[in-house]
Amino acid sequence: MKTRLMKGNEAVGEAAVSAGCRHYYGYPITPQNEIPEYLSYRMPEVGGVFIQSESEIAAINMVYGTSSTGARVMTSSSSPGISLKAEGISYLAGSELPAVIVNMMRGGPGLGGIQPAQGDYFQAVKGGGHGDYRVIVLAAASVQELYTFTLLAFDLADRYRNPVMLLGDGLLGQMMEEVEIPQDLGDDNPPGKPWAVTGCRGRGRNIINSLYLDPHKLEAHNRKLQEKYKGIMEREQRFQEHHTEDCELLLVAYGTAARVSRGAVDEARALGIKAGLFRPQTLWPFPNRGLKEAARRARALLVVEMSSGQMVEDVNLGVQCRLPVHFYGRMGGIVPSAGEVLEEIKRIEGGLA
Amino acid sequence: MAGKGKLTIARDRCKGCGLCIHFCPKGILKEFLELNRLGYRPVSLEEEGECTGCGICALMCPDMVIQVERGEGA
């Protein structure tokens, strides 16, 4: 297995190329600029297309166009830019077009800041744009995962004809780690795309569309989408556990917050506190089954996020409000330290004793 | 020249906008009195023998109601 030292944002770009993506469209925004910068020279090297578009709105619509032709395509941005892409993501979902959208989250709301944050959980997981739709959301917690989840994102997008969002944050995008380049780059047998618009004559014409003026047809279309989402919820829940087998206090965190929480759990264990970590790798579908299992011996949960506690709602639903769910978070671009989280663990543990 | 044209009018597709009637150089297209399926008074060719098959009616028709044929040598 090959290993490479890579920056998070570059890992995303290189993995996209490895996944066979030959079209990238994006607009500069910090802290994800290394993705377009990397692909601006990497795409031409592999005969691909790189366009720095006039706006995020244009970028996501270029994605819509290329995806319509059946080609793999990616865009990336950071929080305010994702807001601009929201309309296009809704259209992609409505027209059932595969696409990979990367969000290296920064602090908000509004222009916010450029430091790492996780305030876009609701936007990513609950919709973001208009209408009844879902986006598969992968949350990486390392440069390795930024690489492998980018590969996975393309496969899931094609398999389900659905946009997939890869969530990172400013920290993950900027940091460098060793990456093992896997032998297996994904689906050996990706699904064909007989629906794609290619201008071919000699077959029935294909239409990419999300407009259904007849409410019955629109409802039927929505039912079909919901059926698909049910299948995704059934099959695609992903998570990772750390010391959950006997844990009494279960931490739940994703991305950078999970890296910090893992350190805090290890320190708590050293103090004899039975803490564990449940780390969702898919935020939608939320790994309810895994969470329930991991929490079976827990007496309390602690959600750690770099936000005001957006994932708390899903954790509460996951354990069906049977257990107290505590929250510790920092906002505005501040990454909590393991020490801060440990203090919170000790405080809760004290209450349990 | 006269009498070389043949029009096939899809009467039920006509929205009665009257553009063909206005632009017909021979003035031989008229509004039909009976309403069509859409509820419009469709175009109709009054004097069949006078049509030269110039095609202007079809050129100006927004709904491709009129197919025009022209006799050879016209």
Added chain:
Amino acid sequence: MKVIAKRPESLTQQAFHYCPGCTHGIIHRLVAEVIDELGEGGPAVGIAPVGCSVLAYEYFNLDMIQASHGRAPAVATGVKRALPDCIVFTYQGDGDLAAIGLSEIVHAALRGENFTVIFVNNAIYGMTGGQIAPTTLPGQKTTTSPLGRDTVLSGNPIKVCELLATQEGPAYLSRVSVHSPAQVRRARKAIQKAFEVQRKKQGFSLVEILSTCPTNWGLDPLKSLEWLEKEMLPRYPLGEFRTPGGEENGSL
């Protein structure tokens, strides 16, 4: 007997939903006829964003994409970059192209994207019921300029061909009209030329077509053609604003 006018192959049998006398229908036919002429060389993809022509995917017998409001040039960019040998066109109205989608059209033109834009200018928002458009004439009454367009309040109408002609990107820019048989024939020639420019990979081509909106103008179809000629032509002069050979003809 020889058929000299019939429904082009590149249109489906579906009847247009357009209002009586609306010249969208004429323009659809012209585009379809020109695509028919491309024959085997012309597998085509059409892109229709929001506007009266949003249902164009029902009418063009081609692979079609329905796009969001104003974004067709970005979508077309994505299609053409993936299918460089495919004929790609957008079919956009004036609110779509010149208001909400101005950024996308300008940048597609600046990049010299090799697709064709059919730009239908009827000086009003048709689909939503006749609101003021970026192309609405000074003094023109609409549902959101009930006393007539006041340029102090709502600005001046935009001249898209003239605007794009100030830049180096586009290869072909032409403004035509469909208010008379002679003008319809000229419009057809301009559309032919635009698709030819694309087929030869010469770059971005746009044909602005002055069109009527009898319903929202509050005029019958015939009076609408007269209004177009009398009111729109002075503000929107016909002609070629850019050709690949450089032989612009501002007075077609």
